Amino acid sequence: MSDIKYGDILEPGDEETKAENERTVREGFWAKLRRTAAHIPFARDAVAAYYCATDRDTPLGARVVLYSALAYFIMPADLIPDIFLFVGFTDDLAVLTTALTMIRRNMRIEHYDRADRALTTLDTD
Numbered sequence: 001m002s003d004i005k006y007g008d009i010l011e012p013g014d015e016e017t018k019a020e021n022e023r024t025v026r027e028g029f030w031a032k033l034r035r036t037a038a039h040i041p042f043a044r045d046a047v048a049a050y051y052c053a054t055d056r057d058t059p060l061g062a063r064v065v066l067y068s069a070l071a072y073f074i075m076p077a078d079l080i081p082d083i084f085l086f087v088g089f090t091d092d093l094a095v096l097t098t099a100l101t102m103i104r105r106n107m108r109i110e111h112y113d114r115a116d117r118a119l120t121t122l123d124t125d
Contacts, residue, residue, distance in 0.1 A: 009068055009069070009072055009095055010065045010068045010069055010095070010098065010099050010102065011064065011065060011068065012064070012068060018064050018067070018068075020071075021064075021067040021068050021070075021071035022053075022063075022067045022071075024071040024074055024075065025050065025053065025067050025070040025071050025074060026054075028074040029050055029070060029074060032073065032074045033046065033047065033122065034122060036089070037119065037122060039089070040089050040092075040093075041093075042089075042092075042093050042096060042097075043119060044112065044115050044116065044119060045096060045097075045100060045115075046070065046073060046096060047114075047115035047118050047119060048107060048111040048112045048114070048115040049066050049069065049070060049096060049099065049100060049107075049111075050066075050070060050115075051110075051111040051114045051115060052066055052103070052106060052107050052108070052111045053066035053067050053070065055108075055111065058103075058106050059106060061103075062102075062103035062106040065099050065102050065103050066099055066103060068099070069095050069096045069098070069099035069100075070096075072092065072095045073092045073095070073096060
């Protein structure tokens, strides 16, 4: 995992990649979460990051970082395949943790409150 270049993942330079990451997250986030929530200890942070990314009050730079991290989580091809259950999500966790560290001042309690409500609803589906 030491070869990961987080800057390349979290801060894509071109507008096309930024737009693709946002589209990927908006279209695939909830389906991926439903399949994996029981297997990942960072589900709450992932959902809070989703709500922060979709919050109009979140600055554009922070939204780009979050959409990039969440797109990495959703995409089937990553460094450690997710089929290996918990171990397969370690790279996703590392990318998300780095993203949250980068934008920490933009995460609000409201994002976590919404995440808690969404995960409760997800558990009952």
